[in-house]
Amino acid sequence: GENVEQHPSTLSVQEGDSAVIKCTYSDSASNYFPWYKQELGKGPQLIIDIRSNVGEKKDQRIAVTLNKTAKHFSLHITETQPEDSAVYFCAASMVGGFKTIFGAGTRLFVKA
Amino acid sequence: DARVTQTPRHKVTEMGQEVTMRCQPILGHNTVFWYRQTMMQGLELLAYFRNRAPLDDSGMPKDRFSAEMPDATLATLKIQPSEPRDSAVYFCASGPEAGNEQFFGPGTRLTVL
Numbered sequence: 110g111e112n113v114e115q116h117p118s119t120l121s122v123q124e125g126d127s128a129v130i131k132c133t134y135s136d137s138a139s140n141y142f143p144w145y146k147q148e149l150g151k152g153p154q155l156i157i158d159i160r161s162n163v164g165e166k167k168d169q170r171i172a173v174t175l176n177k178t179a180k181h182f183s184l185h186i187t188e189t190q191p192e193d194s195a196v197y198f199c200a201a202s203m204v205g206g207f208k209t210i211f212g213a214g215t216r217l218f219v220k221a
Numbered sequence: 222d223a224r225v226t227q228t229p230r231h232k233v234t235e236m237g238q239e240v241t242m243r244c245q246p247i248l249g250h251n252t253v254f255w256y257r258q259t260m261m262q263g264l265e266l267l268a269y270f271r272n273r274a275p276l277d278d279s280g281m282p283k284d285r286f287s288a289e290m291p292d293a294t295l296a297t298l299k300i301q302p303s304e305p306r307d308s309a310v311y312f313c314a315s316g317p318e319a320g321n322e323q324f325f326g327p328g329t330r331l332t333v334l
Contacts, residue, residue: 143322152225152312152325153264198264204321207252207276211264 111136113201115212123220128186130215132199135180139201139210142175142182147196147214156197157184160204189219223247225326227313233332239301242329244313245294252316253296254323255281255288259309267311270296303333 112135122128134142140161145153159166159173159182166173170189175182186193196216202209226245234240246253255267268278268288278288285307287299300307310330314323 141321145325150327152314152328154325155322158322205318207269207271208266209254209323213263 111139111201111208111210113199113210113212115199115215117215118213119216119218121218121220122189124189124191126189128189128193128217128219130184130197130199130217131181132183132201132212133179133181134201134210136201136210137180138203141202141204142173143200143202143209144171144173144184145198145200145211147198149195153198186217189217191219191221193217194219225313225315225324227311227326227329229329230327231330231332233334234303235334236304237302238333239299240303240307240331240333242298242311242313242331244296244298244315244326246296246313246315247324248294250315250317250324252318252323253290254314254316255296255298256312256314256325257309258312258328264312267298300331303331305333307331308333 115132143158146156147153170187172185196214198214199212200209228243251272253270257265267281270290273290290296310328312328314325316323
C-alpha cells in the first residue's frame, strides 16, 4: 500500500545551522506534498507545501524540494532558531483525492 | 482567525465507558478528517467526510468506533465501549477541498484506564 518514509527520526542542530529532513513516497500518483510542524500539546500546522509541477518552493527560511522521478522530497530550514524545535511531518496525497499519508515524523531540537 | 475547535481537550475514562469527541470545522470547509496519534503508530487516518458524507472510514475499528456529521458545523467521533488501547490523541482537521491543505484542531487527549 501507500507509504511515506521519513528520515531522520531525530535531528539535533546548533542554532544558526541548517536542518534537512528527507522523505520518500511509494505512490507515483501522489502530486501534493505538504509539511506540517507540530509543537508540544498542539495539532500539526501546515508550514509549506509543494505540488508536482514544481521542483522547489521557498518561504523565508524554509524550502522544500521535490524529485518526482526518484519519489523524494525534502524540507530545508536555514538559520535555525530555538523556536523551530518541534516535530515535523511530511505527507503525500493527490490533489482532488483525500487520503493523506503521513511520515512518522522528525523531532528537531535546535540548541541555543 | 478561523480555526478548528475540539472538545473536550482531555478525557479520562474507564474501560467500557462511551466516549464522544466533538469537532467544529472551519466555516466553509467541506472536508473533515479524524486522525489518531500515538507514539507507536504516528498519525493514522480514521475517517473522512466530504460535504458531510462519510467517504472512507476504513482506518476505523468498526465494531466500537463511529463517526458522524450531524450538520456542517459539527463532527463527532464516538467510541463504545472504550478500551485502554484507545488511549491516544485524536485530531480533527478540516480543509477547503480534498487533497489539499488540512487545518488541524488542538486534539483530544483520551486516556482509558
